[in-house]
Amino acid sequence: MATRYKIPRSVLIVIHTPDLRVLLLERADRPGFWQSVTGSQDEGETLEQTAVREVCEETGLDARQHDLRDWRLRNEYEIFPQWRGRYAPGVTHNVEHVFGLRLPEALPVRIAPREHLASQWLPWEDAAERCFSWSNAEAIRRLPAMTRSGV
Numbered sequence: 499m500a501t502r503y504k505i506p507r508s509v510l511i512v513i514h515t516p517d518l519r520v521l522l523l524e525r526a527d528r529p530g531f532w533q534s535v536t537g538s539q540d541e542g543e544t545l546e547q548t549a550v551r552e553v554c555e556e557t558g559l560d561a562r563q564h565d566l567r568d569w570r571l572r573n574e575y576e577i578f579p580q581w582r583g584r585y586a587p588g589v590t591h592n593v594e595h596v597f598g599l600r601l602p603e604a605l606p607v608r609i610a611p612r613e614h615l616a617s618q619w620l621p622w623e624d625a626a627e628r629c630f631s632w633s634n635a636e637a638i639r640r641l642p643a644m645t646r647s648g649v
Contacts, residue, residue: 503586504538506577506593509549511535511566512637513557513599518645520625520638521607523556523614531630532618534637536594549597557617558608565600569644572596573633596637598644 512534513521522532537552539545546568553561573594577585604619620628626638 503589504584505541506585506589506591507539507545508536508592508594509539509545509552509597510573510594510634510637511549511553511561511597511599512569512634512641513553513559513601514622514641514645515601515604515619516645518622518641519604519619520622520641521557521604522618522620522625522628523609524616524618526611526613526615528630529615532625532628533631533634534629536634538592545595546597549599553599556610556613559599559601559605561599564602565598567598567600567644569596569598569637569640571637571640573636575633594633596633598641600645 522534525531525533535552535556537548539548549566550561553559574591576590577592607617609617622638622641626635629635
């Protein structure tokens with residue numbers, strides 16, 4: 499069987515409430531590392547389909563039942579060396595596409611125990627400070643402007 503490598507294209511979904519509380523998840527493979535929902539695109543998926551799938555897998559929420567928006571932001575970053583083995587040889591960078599998912603309130607989530615240890619809802623400023631990823635923190639810092647612009 500051929501090795502299936504991850505596609506170096508991913509989504510980051512900032513899940514938030516109208517009062518700008520943000521959902522963060524603690525990584526199981528890196529305790530203490532908090533992030534929004536993220537995940538790599540699968541072959542044949544649109545970026546929106548990837549976002550919907552990842553939200554469901556990581557939280558149990560159906561993004562199609564809420565306000566999912568492509569923020570039309572892209573980040574390119576170097577893949578951490580410890581995770582490069584998931585990608586084809588020679589792949590060192592990933593392109594991340596940012597989405598926002600507005601929920602009516604801070605809903606309970608069902609985390610995927612193989613991926614995450616815990617979840618928490620935080621005010622956007624606190625969530626941005628808690629993220630280990632610069633791109634995730636920057637996306638959360640853009641949340642007030644993105645919600646005002648209707649994107």
